[in-house]
Amino acid sequence: MSRATPSKPLILLGVAIAIIGNALFAFSQLEPDASIPARLLREGTAWLLLAVVVGYALRIEKLPATSLGLCPFSWKQTQLPGLAAGIALTLFAGAAVYIAQTVFHLEADNHLISMLAGMPWWMLVLLSLRAGFVEEILFRGYLLDRLTRLSGRRWIGIVGSIALFTAMHFGGWQAGQLILVALAGTLFTALYLWKRNIMICVIAHFTVDLIAALAITANAQS
Template identity: 30%
Template structure:
């Protein structure tokens, strides 16, 4: 198998594993633990499943591709650049996501995601769970979606745009398990912003930090928001 064939298989392998975790992690945890409730311990176990996916992709890369996990060499920047970049990415994603959500509410008038509502209740004042959730999403999703998948798609199709938009589309699809249009459109938008940034500045660490902060701020707002007002949020 050619190296590009291995890249394609690795992308498929990664996406299938992530979809499997999103769809079946909770049923599997319920089966193993015997606790068929949406509890913090069960949610924590699903985060372990995501870290396991990252480990398996690293193993595939090491054994099959025998290439660098991050195909694009990391660029170093001064500390001030990190601060400015994180603030910029947060503001773009926060305001852009809020605008998209507003449009969806106006034209689609969809209800709040049932899964998001369950998470909001589970995260209520559970700060360790919030931190573990944000760290897992930031590290695992950025290393896999931007660090691993994006440059390999670009290599296969020899197109920067394909790497940006296909990786963003896959990122949006992964969030479709939340069951709403907004939970696909907004992640697609954020995935596009992050992918464009990664293509231009070649620094995955900034994306990891930005992703963690974006999720953390969002969850803290949810934590201090009355449940009945979450649809507006």
């Protein structure tokens, strides 16, 4: 039996929860306190937001897990494509950053570099895991679909989710670097629309962020 489509006010409330929750988390990232306990607490709030939105989708909107892009997990269909996409996107991102710095003279984000350089490796893993799971499921899995349902137009869902993903990175990022964020959001969105499996995007996003964070840290400490 197919499930009834939730009303637009119900979807709108879910979208508001996801956007406001992400905005509050992004704002908390601006706090100067760089202590590990404070960062762990902030990371925990992001996972809590993810649990609330997923629970809302399944229990309140009563939509299937596939409406979030959640599919059966398998090594062949999920992990391998995700890793391959992550490595390919990392190489592409590296080339994009190189061009941005050498051709367009985009300056490195010293604040971001110093923040990452002061973290232990396991914290970088946790940050990358959170970015992969929370950002992909909320922006690609939830918001893209719900904005499409609200507007009745797929392109609005696509553009809206990419714009919101970029906006959530405003704090501490320079204008030129936000272009790279928007480009990354566009590539992850294209990957999701191609494979229709959010876990592939999660693994790819985690791979990109972790490799970048480790590379930045190693370069800063050398």
